[in-house]
Amino acid sequence: PFEVLIVGGGPAGAAAAVYAARKGIRTGVAAERFGGQVMDTMGIENFISVPHTEGPKLAQALETHVRENDVKIMNLQKAAELNREGDHFAVHMESGAVLKARTVILSTGARWRQMGVPGEDIYRNKGVAYCPHCDGPLFKGKRVAVIGGGNSGVEAAIDLAGIVKHVTLIEFDTKLRADAVLQRKLHSLPNVTVLVSARSTEVKGDGQKVSGLVYENRVTGEHHTIELEGIFVQIGLLPNTDWLKGTLDLSPRGEIVIDGHGQTSLPGVFAAGDCTTIPYKQIIIAAGEGAKASLSAFDYLIRSSVP
Ligand code: FAD
Structure with missing residues (x-):
């Protein structure tokens, strides 16, 4: 043996x-x-x-x-x-x-854990990222979304807000699940938008890299596109x-x-x-x-x- x-x-x-x-x-x-x-x-x-x-x-x-x-x-x-x-x-x-x-x-x-939406596989490492410590600096001065409003998602959004131009945090549920202290910090940041009851449905790209994220407003059923360069998936x-x-x-x-x-x-x-x-x-x-x-x-x- x-x-x-x-x-x-x-x-x-x-x-x-x-x-x-x-x-x-x-x-x-x-x-x-x-x-x-x-x-x-x-x-x-x-x-x-x-x-x-x-x-x-x-x-x-x-x-x-x-x-x-x-x-x-x-x-x-x-x-x-x-x-x-x-x-x-x-x-x-x-x-x-x-x-x-x-x-x-x-x-x-x-x-x-993947979002499992069209475009995610195609643009992995081309704008779709999973690790803010690893890839955050690549998006300096750019617009990104963070998917997931648990502790990791909110921590990622706070971390990225210090590096990138703007962060949109997208949560599927009606409210964030992160610890209150993290949520307070998040809401104090000027360059972060929080969307709840939002379901990401597609990663858009120009063939080379990510150019946008489509999400559905789960209350109205309407679809919207956010123009951005990066998407950090933080759903587990x-x-x-x-x-x-x-x-x-x-x-x-x-x-x-x-x-x-x-x-x-x-x-x-x-x-x-x-x-x-x-x-x-x-x-x-x-x-x-x-x-x-x-x-x-x-x-x-x-x-x-x-x-
Ligand atoms: P892993 O790298 O996950 O290796 C696990 C091993 O176990 C593999 O060989 C796998 O095949 C094997 N295995 C799994 N199940 C079984 C089984 N049942 N039987 C036999 N073998 C099995 N970290 C950084 O520090 N910097 C970065 O820039 C960075 N970028 C990243 C980018 C991406 C896209 C990803 C996905 C991760 C990134 N990370 C980065 C994280 C980093 O890769 C991990 O933290 C690291 O690889 C963990 O090492 P590990 O040996 O614990 O596990």
């Missing part, structure tokens, strides 16, 4: 793999798609010490770094079940393969943890609950990155968390009795 088996090959999984392999222990990584969300990213300008890179380039660099170490990479492998079997764990893959390991690091990441980040329900503790949002060492509720199973309760879902944070979970797994191994 592996001493450390990592499930997920994004920045968290790659960092965990490099750290484990450098301890000289048998390390494997199984990933549905090596590179993770980084593969879907265009410009990356906040991975410290790398002023600018592109998603596929960073994903390649992650893989190269992992391959330079003694790590067994199992790409295009999706985990479906995790069980404890005596003194080790068994991870059952959808392919039917069963991988055994003394410790497991879960780094299956997350995905942004879904952790890839469905397969772990009932196996270990998940938060109400489905995130794997971890402590400060990356330990989950199942001793010997660690987790890192966007699939966990750790706040702020970012590449540099996921990588750091992966390193931490790996060191914790090593610590667990040297303390457990089996030689």
Whole structure:
């Protein structure tokens, strides 16, 4: 069996793999798609010490770094079940393969919930964005919309209002759901318009990039078009943890609950990155968390009795 088996090959999984392999222990990584969300990213300008890179380039660099170490990479492998079997764990893959390991690091990441309207796919990374920390500066001086009036949407709108020319916040419900203190801050900003009972129905573009957003006023049924350059979708980040329900503790949002060492509720199973309760879902944070979970797994191994 592996001493450390990592499930997920994004920045968290790659960092965990490099750290484990450098301890000289048998390390494997199984990933549905090596590179993770980084593969879907265009410009990356906040991975410290790398002023600018592109998603596929960073994903390649992650893989190269992992391959330079003694790590067994199992790409295009999706985990479906995790069980404890005596003194080790068994991870059952959808392919039917069963991988055994003394410790497991879960780094299956997350995905942004999409609006599911025409134009969204075409203009993703061409005006349709999901991460204000990542892409906010690209819209300096421009007009943007934020979709979603929960805490993330309102935080994004406040954040973006300091960078862009104008923000329109669009909420489907009749009122915002964000904390009162955030709503007060939002309403104090001169360059923010809030629309409630509004359903976004289409992303408009000129073939190259976003040029507008169509929404329906849910009270009157009328459709309106807002001219703008950017749309930040903030209607939820879904952790890839469905397969772990009932196996270990998940938060109400489905995130794997971890402590400060990356330990989950199942001793010997660690987790890192966007699939966990750790706040702020970012590449540099996921990588750091992966390193931490790996060191914790090593610590667990040297303390457990089996030689
Ligand atoms: P992920 O990158 O999500 O990787 C998860 C891995 O697990 C993948 O290999 C996946 O295939 C695998 N996996 C999932 N389920 C299973 C399963 N059941 N079995 C096996 N494998 C599985 N962050 C920044 O810091 N800067 C940016 O500029 C930036 N821009 C972004 C732009 C976009 C469009 C998106 C979507 C995200 C962006 N982010 C950015 C966020 C960043 O990509 C994530 O925070 C980061 O990738 C999280 O790393 P992770 O390793 O935790 O998870």
